[in-house]
Amino acid sequence: MKCLLIASESAEVLFHWTDPAFLQNIQEKYEVTQEEGQRLPAFEDSISTLFAPMIISCTTLVDRLGDSYTSFTTENNHIYVLHQFEECLYIAVNGDGEEGEDDLRRKIYVMKKMIEVLFGMVTLSSNLLRKELRPQDTQQRARLWKHLQSLLETYSQLRENDQSFLVEAVERLIHPALCEQCIEFLERRLVQHLNSSAERAGEEVLHAFVLVHTKLLVFYSTRSASKLTTSDLLTLIILAQNMYPSNIDTDDPDIENTSSSGPESFYTPEPSPTNRDSSTDKPLRGSTPVFEFMDPDIQMAEDSLQTLEVPPPGPLTPRRVFLEVSSKDGLYPMMPHSMYCLPLWPGITLVLLTKIPTTAVAMSVYKFLEAFSTLEKRLREGQEGSAATRGPPNIQDVRSKLDKFIKVLGPSEVQSAQLQNVWTEFKNRAFARGGSGFNKNLIPWCKNMKTQLCGIYRQCFLIDSGPADIPRCLSPGLQERAQTMAQEKLMDWKDFLLVKSKRNITMVSYPDFPGLIHFIRVDRSTGQMIAPSLCTTERGPASELGKGPVAQFIKSKVWSLVSTTRHFLRKGYSTVTLRDGDFYFCYFLWFESETGYKLEAGDIPVLPDDSAPIGMLAWDYYWKLLRYYSKNQQGEMVKCYELLTVHLGVIPTDIILQHCRQLASKLWEPSRNPLL
Amino acid sequence: MAELMSPDSRRCTYFFLYDESKVRGEGDPTREGICYFYPEETPVDKQELLCGQLAGVVQCVSELSSSPVCSLRLHRNTFAIRMRDNFFWALGCSVEVPTISICELLDQLINLFCFYNGSVRQSYQLNSRESLAARWAQYLSHLRSGSSELQHIFSCLRTIDSAKVDPLLLLKAALILQTCQRCPPVLAGCILFRGRVVSTQMSPKLTMKVMVHESETYTKAQRPNGPSTSSSFGSTVSSTAVFLTMSELQYLQSVPVDKDFSSHSTPHNDASPKKTRLSRTLSDMAFTVSDSFDPNSSWPPQKVSFSSCLSESDNLMFSPVPSQTTIATPHPPPQRLKPPSSNGKRSDEAEEESHYYSFHSEGGGDSWIHSEGDGSVFEENSHISGDGGDGDAACDRVFRFRGVESGNEESHDAHMVVRDRVGSEGAQGHKPEQEPPPHSGAFDGPEESTLIPMTLYLHRVKGLVLALLVEPHFLSDTASTEEVYYSSLASLNGLEAHLRAIFPGAPDSPDFYIFAHFDCIQSTLTTNLSGRPRGAPEHPFVRATSLLHLHFCNTETLQEAIIRSASSAVYGTRSVAQETYFQVHGGSLRNSGIPYYQDSAFSLPTKARHKLLKHGVHLF
Secondary structure, eight states, X not given: OEEEEEEETTOOEEEEEEOHHHHHHHHHHHHHHSOTTOOOOOHHHHHHHHHHHHHHHHHHHHHHHSOOEEEEEETTOOEEEEEEETTEEEEEEEOSSSOOHHHHHHHXXXXXXXXXXXXXXXXXXXXXXXHHHSOSSHXXXXXXXXXXXXXXXXXXXXXXXXXXXXXXXXXXXXXXXXXXXXXXIIIIIIIHHHHTOGGGTTOEEEEEEEEXXXXXXXXXXXXXXXXXXXXXHHHHHXXXXXXXXXXXXXXXXXXXXHHTTSGGGGGSOOOOGGGSSTTTTSOOOSOOHHHHTSOHHHHHHSTTTTTOOOOOOOTTSOEEEXXXXXXXXXXXXXXXXXXXXXXXXXXXXXXXXXXXXXXHHHHHHHHXXXXXXXXXXXXXXXXXXXXXXXXXXXXXXXXXXXXHHHHHHTTSSSOOHHHHHHHHHHHHHHXXXXXXXXXXXXXXXXXXXXXXHHHHHHHHHTSOOSOTTSOOSSOHHHHHHHHHHHHHHHGGGHHHHHHHHHSSSOGGGOTTSTTEEEXXXXXXXXXXXXXXXXXXXXXSOOBTTBSTHHHHHHHHHHHHHHHHHHHHHHTTOOEEEEEETTEEEEEEEEEEETTSOBOOOOOOOOXXXXXXXXXXXXXXXXXXXXXXXXTTSTTOOEEEEEEEEEEETTSOHHHHHHHHHHHHHOOBOTTSOBOO | OGGGSOHHHHHOSEEEEEEGGGOOSTTSOGGGGEEEEESTTSOHHHHHHHHHHHHHHXXXXXXXXXXXXXXXXXXXXXXXXXXXXXXXXXEXXXXXXXXXXXXXXXXXXXXXXXXXXOOHHHHHHHSOHHHHHHHHHHHHHHHHSSSOHHHHHHTOBOBOOTTTSOHHHHHHHHHHHHHHHTSTTEEEEEEEETTEEEEESSOHHHHHHHHHHHHHHHHTTTOOOTTOEEETTEEEEEEEEEEEEHHHHHHHXXXXXXXXXXXXXXXXXXXXXXXXXXXXXXXXXXXXXXXXXXXXXXXXXXXXXXXXXXXXXXXXXXXXXXXXXXXXSXXXXXXXXXXXXXXXXXXXXXXXXXXXXXXXHHHOSOXXXXXXXXXXXXXHHHHHHHGGGXXXXXXXXXXXXXXXXXXXXXXXXXXXXXXXXXXXXXXXXXXXXXXXXXXXXXXXXXXGGXXXXXXXXXXXXXXXXXXXXXXXXXXXXXXXXXXXXHHHHHHHHXXXXXXXXXXXXXXXXXOSEEEEEEEXXXXXXXXXXOSTTTTSTTSHHHHHXXXXXXXXXXXXXEEEEEEEOSSOEEEEEEOSSEEEEEXXXXXXXXXXXXXXXXXXXXXXXXXXXXHGGGGTOXXX
16 A cells, blocks of 8 residues: 655646555545446546645645645554655655655655656756656656656665665675776776777766676776765666666576566667657666556556556667766756666676766756846845845856857757747846846746756756767667676676675674674765675575574564664664664764764754655765764864664673674674775 | 743644534535634634644545544644544644654543533533633643643653652552442542642543542632532532543442442441441551441431342342332432433443442442342432432433433433333343453443543542542432541541641752653653753653653563763663653763763663662662
8 A cells, every 4th residue: 555646736646656555445436436337537537636635735734824734644554744845745655554654755755866866957947847747748658657656666675675775875795806806997998998989979987887786896986077976876776776677576696587577678779769758868667566466457447557568768778867966166966967777697787877968058057047046035035136146146147157158059959049038038127227127026037047947958958859860878889898898807706796795794704793683884974884684585595594584573673773763863862772572772873083083972963753864865864964063073074884783682781782892893804804 | 943932832732623514515614613723812714724724634635545534744733633423623732742642632632521521512512612612721721731741741640759758648548538439329539639649549541530620620719610519518529520431430340349348238227427437547447447337327218228128138139129119209310320322222231330339339248240230229229319319410411411302201211111121131030140241342432432421529628639430419419428528528637737748848859860750550650850941841851751752652572772862861661561761960971972881871771770779660
């Protein structure tokens, strides 16, 4: 009984995802009222009718009370979580007790993050985003929604099964020697080769990394690249997993198995002529696992979604992703990149991130957007005239730059006439003698300008509007070469890596810690984590905990521990120990200086229950926490760590604390390689 | 912003009762449905907005989930929601208050209303909105005021500090209650001193309900008002009609009354007046324990003779004869204790059950099996004792409660039904022995909402109050009332004098630690953190306690926890019956947050074990 819905203020469904149980629940509601033989209404209609009163009431409360619903709980323990981002209302529902309020809120934030990565700055204009999320063309809409649905499912599956998505930090494969070799390979050979090739069509590889399932084997960034944030990296891993899912359930590094999960058609390059729309750069999976197991009747009723087969995109078509870039002159969110996912073997993927030639346009658009937002904010606050225009940004500066920007756009294929018109009008009102100048009347024009700029951004980066014959990405040949090079490099390691990814480190390697059952250590400054593998499935390699119920029980304890400690952390508690049943849990969060000197525990801000989820994927809590803490540390780099341990309850507390101390101070691999 | 608000306003920001049956059509204005809205000064259009939107959205969600909504949150407020019988309640508190506490608070509020007014629907049919609004306001302000934040967290009873009181006094109080309970119409009681519980025989929840009236009369300086009636004993004694739920009644009846006493009570009319005192002081306890004395000695003659009949022959009890005599009484009183249920048989059973104890102690010496399931004797009993009580307020209430316009007639009919059934059962012999015990859960579910009218009797001696839940006919029964009054008067005076001498106790020597110990069974709290501002919600200890309590509630297997922020470390532990929280004051908590076994936070469990011993708290 799960559902996620995005609706506009006018109660129009912009996206929905439901699991079969929820779908059935909705349909049963209509079966009762429906006459015999009459066709059930389309699912989309049913869901929008049922949710409409809630959505409208939300809007009413915002308008008249300045407040809005954040959650509902029913007596049979159904939970509804609501969150409004701009003009889009997100509603997440759980009716099977598997997710709590925090989980649902996290899901909403993750959904929003994925939409940002896929649509970039278009998300800044509610009007455009609405059109983007709900294309008029039903086929296109079905394709898009299906893609988003499968992303959401991939995420949910990872969050439920993968420790790195539980704590929202990247897990590395621990093999320092191989890692070093790979970095050298990427730097000296692969990236150099790609970036010096003539077939790169102006793109420049910035980051390259190899994923073994969800774990990072190697990550390389060029000198000119800015740091890839953990949030973006985790999102990219979800995208890659969605394209080439590693069957977590079977836990079996079996080639047949992975390729049989459907996406064979991906290997057939088939640039469809209809691909000249916004979904071109978003290859979609053929089917989502959930719908495969559905009752055929339900499937029939399931709107037009089922009647469409998503045209398989070419595997060599990159997808457009929008990632944060920090440059010398500031932070630029949602800058366009191309992402190439090159499968080496099932479970092992090479990912290349390239900078596209027109990035400068995106940067300019962002600067203009920021300028108009600031201006609008000042006008709203009641500032007028020169008070509103006093920099930064300097409005005259913006004016001349925007004039220039439009002039440059002019001859290109980007349709900038509309922007030109609005800008002229804006100038007339703001700067001309007869105009009203800088006051409240200008607010709608600020908004209008922002919409126009987002429109330009959309044309440049979401729609492939250029002539088809001009190459716009790394050529297929080049991609294939990269793939082959990486395959050659890792050929001997392939099987090792697939096993290693399941048993990255194991508790057996820690005989010096009697009574220790499990631990997770996270470096929040780098967004990396390390934890012994938890294997819970029957077929996978057994961990020390054995297979099946015991391991499953420990896993569920670890998952609930993480959510409990987050709850305490939200309330300002950075140390938690719990005696729960036969176990003793510890959680510590602490700060260190860059040189490893322990810093005094600082105050941690207390957040309300409905604040953004604690984590790094959707909203980087730890980055904010570090900034907050660093305020009192003059100029010093501060690092933040977390440690979670699970011990047997019979172990004396001082021994447990000793263990924690050792795990916290330094984590060594059995081969004496330092971890993290 | 939150800091500027007083603790009270943090707790409750909105409360409203909305009658959805009044707003059916499109044109019906929302205000028609608003029965009560707090804060009362809220502009009507805002009231309408909140009532209309919340009721509407809750309807929508309830339909989607096929289950009623129990709570909803806004950014600034959390609302507990209850829907019953077309009524819609919402209680909104600031988001810092855990949702679970708000739901509890709302339930308390509704139950309080039902306790003093009976069914909500009927109250609104019989009374004006304004008068009932005053009640809601009163109950709301009672729940919001008074106790400290810690007490709110556990929603516990306010008790006197047992550490400062001579245990003998507590024993004395318990004894007063026990002796009062021996008077047949008395179900149970409690003794309160200045708004705090000294001793109680009732469940914590029921005691809390009783305390509302006590505190009201206390603040109003014993001015008789509202439903309260003063008796011939002057202003020190008052009473008010109350309503018990079936489960509350069952609970009260499940507590065994001193059987020893019952078996001694052979009827004899020559008992001296001195011996009829129900209560004994500690000094004369030695004598009275083995003393046989007779509660029936001052009963009206008619009753005495009946009682004699009972003791003469058990068989008589099952003969229909006594019932026939009741029909002969000139004013057949209503069956005031019959629950308003359409299911005759069930309510009959309930009735029998509800009167088991009263019958039992009156009938004297018979094993309870005999009385169980036999309504005839009970009928007799209530009729006789109700003889003089036709004008009784409680009785009048029953008529209305049952919604009977021509009350006498219908109740008479109902009575006949009971009699007939009883008659046939009597012929069948000792069938009741096979009946299931009265607490088999037969009254769970819808029957829970059945409310049985009772009377709350208060006897005030300055700051001390004896509150007794009695059957409605108690008041009309002069003999019983005098009995209870005079037998407890001296002891109450004595107790009051002793308690007054203790209050207010000497200030504590400041401890270097804070603790709170909650007894889940008795719902009592022991703490050395007293009063504001230290007990205010922003106090780190209170915050941590609230958070840990929530986790203990949510995780059954959780036994103990230590949580530490930059400024404080709090240890919490719980067992089935208790929760204990402990924090050491001050002391520099300088630490890096990194695990370190010499860290003072981890010595909290040991410290708590040692330090709390002197407070009578044993941790294992």
